[in-house]
Amino acid sequence: MRTLIVDDSSLMRKMVERALRLAGLNIDEVLQAGNGEEALQLLRAESTTGAVLNLIISDINMPVMDGLQFLEQRQKENLAKGVPVIMITTEGNEAFVRRAIAAGAMGYICKPFIPDQIKAKIQHLL
């Protein structure tokens, strides 16, 4: 499984990757981006290679471009179409979640989390 993790915290990106592996998910490659803009650049580059991306996990609250703007722009540009997106948030704000779902997110996980919660969410989606 090729996964893109978007979070402004490099420690949190590592922690999410660790949680995915601890959950026993078959992670072949992890791509990382520090904000929505970096993630879009990565997806644009990916779209020219034909490589398959299986999952996107994105934080919401980030500088430069937040997770919701990232999702909305991704939808506009038709990037990584059909790839499941899971948002990670500390707030679980209903308005944010509604906006994320409208922009193509398939679910969200609240921080703090335990690896099994990530596993359950991904198994439910894939």
Added chain:
Amino acid sequence: MSSPANHVSGDHVPGNQFAENHDMDRWLDHLDETISEVFVQMLGVTCLPSASAAQGDEQFKVVLHVTGEIERTFCLYFDKAAAKAAVYAFTQDETADWEPQVEDAVGEIGNMVVGTLKRKLLTSAIPSSLSIPTVTREYREAPPATLPGASGRDYEFLDNTLEIRLNFGPAAATTPEK
């Protein structure tokens, strides 16, 4: 140094004093449980209320603002040893250089603590947003509890002290948002 019990200091509490204090108590009532969840689930360590004094003069201050219909400012103070321990708990690697990662680690802890509190206490009927944390390295000048209207608690994890202070009202007196 403050005790782990609630305390309100300073002369000025904006708005209705009873309502504001009651509300402050509500936030503080959820703080112990929230701190415990964040530290146990994300860092694998316990973090409990404590009366221990912070060690040393150097500290890392994390500031987060809740803005909207409700205005709150949270300050988390990690003394140097606590900040170092937070990085190691995050990375699970005590051989790595902790300093390049310290702002990331303490900022993310602050984000999770305040974000979780906000999720528990503010429903969608109270529109509000959470700022990105700002982290500054500073020398301790005065006990944070002397800030007007501040209330807070001290916690201990891995023999290190974490102080958390909650302020009401506009955040102009604290570190600006990113």
